[in-house]
Amino acid sequence: MRIVGLTGGIASGKSTISDLFRSSGVPIVDADIVARDVVRKGTGGWKRVVKAFGNEILLENGEIDRARLGQIIFSDPSKRQLLNRLLAPYISLGIFWGVVKLWLKGCEVIVLDIPLLFEAKMERWTKPIIVVWVDPETQIQRLTTRDGCSEEQARNRINAQNALDWKKTKADIVIDNSGSMEETREQFKKVLMEVTRPLSWRELCLSRKGVTWILVSGVVAGLLVNKHIS
Numbered sequence: 001m002r003i004v005g006l007t008g009g010i011a012s013g014k015s016t017i018s019d020l021f022r023s024s025g026v027p028i029v030d031a032d033i034v035a036r037d038v039v040r041k042g043t044g045g046w047k048r049v050v051k052a053f054g055n056e057i058l059l060e061n062g063e064i065d066r067a068r069l070g071q072i073i074f075s076d077p078s079k080r081q082l083l084n085r086l087l088a089p090y091i092s093l094g095i096f097w098g099v100v101k102l103w104l105k106g107c108e109v110i111v112l113d114i115p116l117l118f119e120a121k122m123e124r125w126t127k128p129i130i131v132v133w134v135d136p137e138t139q140i141q142r143l144t145t146r147d148g149c150s151e152e153q154a155r156n157r158i159n160a161q162n163a164l165d166w167k168k169t170k171a172d173i174v175i176d177n178s179g180s181m182e183e184t185r186e187q188f189k190k191v192l193m194e195v196t197r198p199l200s201w202r203e204l205c206l207s208r209k210g211v212t213w214i215l216v217s218g219v220v221a222g223l224l225v226n227k228h229i230s
Ligand SMILES: CC(C)(COP(=O)(O)OP(=O)(O)OC[C@H]1O[C@@H](n2cnc3c(N)ncnc32)[C@H](O)[C@@H]1O)[C@@H](O)C(=O)NCCC(=O)NCCS
Pocket: 009, 010, 011, 031, 032, 035, 065, 066, 067, 069, 070, 073, 080, 083, 084, 087, 091, 114, 115, 116, 117, 160, 161
């Protein structure tokens, strides 16, 4: 199985690239969705977050007020570290289950869309690593437009992550998403070809097909040896 890492900065275009993968038939495990699921009302993650941040981060229906929690953690690094510490085990487990489910289905190439891939030190589990990059002005402009936040809020959010230029140096593949969607789609075509090239032996051995093949070969070899001895 090939586990491709997809990361970047906030509003650099990860979801946009994820959507292109999905519509090309490549399944995605989306860490933002996992992170939402693990804090649904009544879950273990929800209890931990409410205990640490108090009832003032709850909406009337008892769900977490994400906008409120976002304001708190993106303006206070110690609170952000606390939230990250509280949720990291739940998010990692959720991502792991996402991978297991796709493995059981027999998927051979999957993409993990993880904004904090490097920060959470998960990059060692993925190859290749794709970084979606944008220039700083475009990033601020897209973030303020999409989330309706001020430039200062946008900068706080950007600074809450490792620098995008640094992430770019750690990438196997860089998608420059600073231009038009058309330009991004053109780059994506090449990336898709690279990502869906035939699996290496190692990747094949890790896939469901490979594991089944190894098990069947082992059993057949065992039977033959047994027959030969007796
Ligand atoms: C703070 C929260 C409630 C804000 O929710 P909101 O719906 O406004 O944003 P959303 O979850 O869609 O995240 C948007 C983007 O913010 C960035 N981001 C989210 N959490 C963090 C964080 N702890 N540190 C740095 N950047 C973050 C990511 O780029 C993400 O794609 C939420 O982001 C959250 O629970 N974050 C902690 C969990 C986490 O680490 N998520 C990232 C998954 S790896």
